[in-house]
Amino acid sequence: MTFLVETRGLSVRLGGSMVLDDVDFTIRRGEIVTIVGPNGSGKSTLLRTILGGVRPSRGRIDRAPGLRLGYVPQRLALDPTLPMTVTRFLGLTRRIPPRERDAALTRAGIPDLGGQQMADLSGGQFQRVLLARAILENPDLLILDEATAGLDQPGAAAFYRRLEEVRSETGCAVLMVSHDLHVVMSASDRVICLNGHVCCEGTPQVVAEAPVYRALFGEGTQGALALYRHRHDHRHDHGGAADPDATRVREAG
Ligand SMILES: Nc1ncnc2c1ncn2[C@@H]1O[C@H](COP(=O)(O)OP(=O)(O)OP(=O)(O)O)[C@@H](O)[C@H]1O
Numbered sequence: 001m002t003f004l005v006e007t008r009g010l011s012v013r014l015g016g017s018m019v020l021d022d023v024d025f026t027i028r029r030g031e032i033v034t035i036v037g038p039n040g041s042g043k044s045t046l047l048r049t050i051l052g053g054v055r056p057s058r059g060r061i062d063r064a065p066g067l068r069l070g071y072v073p074q075r076l077a078l079d080p081t082l083p084m085t086v087t088r089f090l091g092l093t094r095r096i097p098p099r100e101r102d103a104a105l106t107r108a109g110i111p112d113l114g115g116q117q118m119a120d121l122s123g124g125q126f127q128r129v130l131l132a133r134a135i136l137e138n139p140d141l142l143i144l145d146e147a148t149a150g151l152d153q154p155g156a157a158a159f160y161r162r163l164e165e166v167r168s169e170t171g172c173a174v175l176m177v178s179h180d181l182h183v184v185m186s187a188s189d190r191v192i193c194l195n196g197h198v199c200c201e202g203t204p205q206v207v208a209e210a211p212v213y214r215a216l217f218g219e220g221t222q223g224a225l226a227l228y229r230h231r232h233d234h235r236h237d238h239g240g241a242a243d244p245d246a247t248r249v250r251e252a253g
Pocket of ligand 1: 014015019037038039040041042043044045046
């Protein structure tokens with residue numbers, strides 16, 4: 001099976017309105033895919049459906065057998081008066097062998113933070129801890145819902161670079177929702193522009209130039225794309241990061 005998750009004709013009705021309508025979506029092993037779209041366009045709903053928390057009203061969703069998912073939420077509310085180290089936080093749901101924990105912290109780019117209090121972490125460090133927690137699941141697919149909200153641009157760019165390194169080191173695929181269009185798009189193998197349905201998809205550059213994308217987001221991200229351009233000068237032998245269809249643009253309006 002080449003895909004990790006595939007939806008066909010996926011529709012989701014919530015509170016009486018059709019939030020997702022006839023969505024065909026595929027993510028393959030080792031790909032970095034970013035979903036962009038205006039507020040309320042169904043991005044989180046698509047992630048929640050893939051995670052299994054929302055039932056499709058119509059259509060189908062297939063997952064590769066034994067698929068392991070890691071999830072990084074946008075934020076997590078912790079009682080700041082509760083003393084809790086990073087190490088303890090990571091071990092809340094199950095006992096983690098110290099070597100595994102240290103490896104996950106290193107992968108997340110925070111090798112020395114195990115003894116730190118959760119309440120004392122910066123926003124960027126906190127998101128790295130959530131990333132470490134997701135990495136501990138040994139995911140085939142890492143799912144992130146606006147994981148860099150609240151980080152400044154260099155912080156967000158550093159977070160995305162780390163994600164690419166995690167992908168290179170482990171071969172996991174990455175699916176994320178983001179509003180940091182200018183920073184994140186170039187870090188992606190493929191971008192999907194969602195507005196209840198898939199408006200267009202393709203490589204970051206192709207989507208940035210697609211008329212439907214421009215109609216939704218305007219022209220303003222063009223120059224900023226250069227801020228963080230993903231240069232691919234190596235092969236990923238662990239999976240199919242390179243998608244031969246990546247330059248295809250589908251425009252459904
Ligand atoms: N449980 C629910 N019941 C009813 N309506 C819902 C529910 N969850 C989401 N919605 C509605 O579905 C639509 C899509 O929401 P969703 O959170 O998926 O959008 P989004 O693209 O992630 O938005 P944002 O960019 O603002 O985070 C919105 O109109 C929202 O109000």
